[in-house]
Amino acid sequence: MAIENARTFPEFLIREQVEARLTEAGASEASRTAAIRAMIHASLVGVDSHGVRLTEHYCRMLGGGRLNKTPQLGVEKRGAGSAMVDGDHGLGHYAAYRAVDVGIELAQEAGVGAVGIKHSSHLGAAGAYALAGAEKGFVTFATTNTDSMVALFDGAQKFHGTNPLAFAAPVPEGRPWLLDMATSSIPLNRVLLHRSLDLPLPQGVAATADGVPTSDPHEADMLLPLGGVDYGYKGAALAGVATLFSALLTGTTLDPDFIPMYGGGDISTPRNMGHFVLVIDPDKFAGREMFLQAIGRYLESLRGSRVREGGSVMAPGDREWAVMETRQTEGIPLDPDTVRFLGL
């Protein structure tokens, strides 16, 4: 998605300034290191909505008290393959990366590690955590529920969040297979962008306050689930899967019950957000070698498959890694507000 009036800066410079701002805001070294890693990931792969532009928001929340500046994570092993991580109301990235590490430890013994996370907060892009597991050689699933913003199928109120499902898997060479998808068709930011540009939205991605599908970005009040007007019951149910794993299993906050991330008056009460991470060790199934051979063959066959005229076929993650390569060379584009806040 295009950023208006963007200026680009090299990653290292941005990283320094994000670090400086989070340090001033009082975030502990461990928690800010995690947040920076996740934000830089998102900014590099082009998920700008979850990238370093969130630094200002997190700093406000650290100042307001919603976020604990010096969280002490708790890890409770609940079974040979299961654990709960207590985020102690710090930056969600910290708890989520820890959950991946815990999941890997469990998976190395049990074959699988399922880790619920409670007392957490916004974790940025869920894909960052799936990726962290895959980079260490594990098939990894990460999900979270988020603030209500998406209608149910045939619904007329914001119910689920854009509830992402993220999966990643190691490949024999190169960067992991990576899927990080919202269970709505588009993110809310897309509506805001189309509103500011006065451009119509695609069909079946947003609805008015009465739940009537609309392509007018000014009328759009909520998002519609993936699958649109005909098959949105699938997207709505997938959003429910995110809630099932992240909130129901962990005993944390339901999507409609969150204190608003933005725009509410309350920035001092923790939101008790939940997430869920699942880590699988390929060695404990058909074996790592066979797995890597299989995914290699699968990706080769996928990338070599017949393409529709004018189109191109990519594996999940290919687009992101291409953006990453560009941005590592040419810099990361930032909006003017973020440039100002970071002091660039």
Added chain:
Amino acid sequence: MAIENARTFPEFLIREQVEARLTEAGASEASRTAAIRAMIHASLVGVDSHGVRLTEHYCRMLGGGRLNKTPQLGVEKRGAGSAMVDGDHGLGHYAAYRAVDVGIELAQEAGVGAVGIKHSSHLGAAGAYALAGAEKGFVTFATTNTDSMVALFDGAQKFHGTNPLAFAAPVPEGRPWLLDMATSSIPLNRVLLHRSLDLPLPQGVAATADGVPTSDPHEADMLLPLGGVDYGYKGAALAGVATLFSALLTGTTLDPDFIPMYGGGDISTPRNMGHFVLVIDPDKFAGREMFLQAIGRYLESLRGSRVREGGSVMAPGDREWAVMETRQTEGIPLDPDTVRFLGL
């Protein structure tokens, strides 16, 4: 989906005849019991394409040698939370239900049980296995890859199968939360039905042999992934998730490499299909009681949420349970070929 020239029969009568045909075809008691359970489930909840109409197909495959009449399942525990089930090339339902049982045993100790299945075959509706876990009190995920039939995003060949993702969860009262979704928008049967009725298809659900989206059922040669023309990269990636878990982790057959389920000349070679089941014990996260309270509140809030004019909001499974209630009272509709084959 309407069945043409259907006649309805009570469940017990159908069950008897399916049992008789599978017995004549030589299927062992254990394997046919599993197949009947899964087919009756599908027929009762309205997934007729995966219901008792498949009896004839399975009987042919038992006769041809593709399916082992007397499979001896193998279970290899690979870690405290992981196992592989070897289906011994029998009816896939048998291996898949066993995998759920194995998953439950693992989950009760480890908190989670991840079970890969190899040397299996068509398992019918994946939802049957997610449901089997949920009925015993466990959050359960079941998936399989299937014969190539769905284009990639911008693809011009059949690549993934309709690769279902099925999730189910126990609820405090009543029948489980149940999602059993293909990762295409529609099943192939829908195309065939529209072809026979000469009715146009919805937009963005099927494509010509060149991958060009078409609503002409006679021109349609492959299905498009969930998300359609604009967001089909999400559905394609979800189909890849099914393949990742079912085939890549288990070392079994990739979607494009399957001996065709139907219509190929070879009905004597086993297809080595893989599936995957994940079972989670809520007790090993926030606790069973808290989980049941939370999902109860979630469903109450969902079912009581505001509805778009002319629509109705349902939880995943609600539609299926309503169909089940009707069919348990009024009987299960069967197409003429199935009526004939079953001898009804």
